[in-house]
Amino acid sequence: MLVPVIDDFAKEYLHSDLREIREAMLRKLDGLSEYDIRRPLTSTGTNLLGLVKHLSVSESRYFGEVFGRPFPESIPRWDDVEQRGTDLWATEHETREEITSRYRRVWEHSDATIAALAIDSPGYVPWWPRPDVMLFNVLVHVLTETSRHAGHADILREQLDGEVEMDAEAMARRGQDAAFWENRRAEIERAARAADPTTS
Structure with a gap:
């Protein structure tokens, strides 16, 4: 009888942390110029708006097609070799508003998936070596990936203007x-x- 209580707690705990870190990602863009949110700040081209774009594509897949609930908008397929890496930067034709709004729509879609499914609901990640997963696995994975990129964003923002997200x-x-x-x-x-x- 305790297992469902623990499952519900774990699901809400992970989901709450994911909601917080998503918002932190978007705050990293606040007050910066179009150039600064897009410019490559590492030798591999890592940039703030590209991180947001990447997270929206990644999260839409994980809480979408993995659970048979595809995100309703067009996104690059995971197995499209020609599209690889294009989710890590924004073209001059993509606006900040377009990318951040899509990220927020992805959140809504993901949140609906998380709310609708039990923590042990099965999913299938075709690009993983062990593709059979549960919602728990995907929640942990997406939270970890989002937190990792939020750490990148912290450092990039500090490089740009010295801003750190502290009290x-x-x-x-x-x-x-x-x-x-x-x-x-x-x-x-x-x-x-x-x-x-x-x-x-």
């Missing part, structure tokens, strides 16, 4: 202003150089 009031109370972080960075740099005698 600004609490940081101010602790004296963690720009000067604090500049001193902390210098302290870490000194420690790194001291640990490696080959640095000059």
Whole structure:
């Protein structure tokens, strides 16, 4: 009799965390120019709007076709070699609003799937080596992937303008202003150089 209670708790816990991290992803775009949300910030071209686009495509597949509930809009197929990687960046013709709105529509579709299914409902992921899954597996996978990309977005945003998503009031109370972080960075740099005698 306890199993359904635990299952319901796990489902709601994972789903709640997913809802929070999705919102955090979109906040990373706030206040930035079109160029800054699109520009490649790593050697492989990682960029903020591309991460949002990628997550919308990925999540739409996992909570859509995996459970026989396809997302109603056109998205690249997982096995379309020509489309691989195009979900990781935005063309000049794709607007911020178009990409973020699609992500929110994907959330609605995913949330409906999560609400409709039990945590042990079966699904099928044809691109996984062990394709037979349950909603639990997919919830954990999508939460992990979204959190991973949110971490990427944290670093990219900090590179762009120094913004970090922390409690600004609490940081101010602790004296963690720009000067604090500049001193902390210098302290870490000194420690790194001291640990490696080959640095000059």
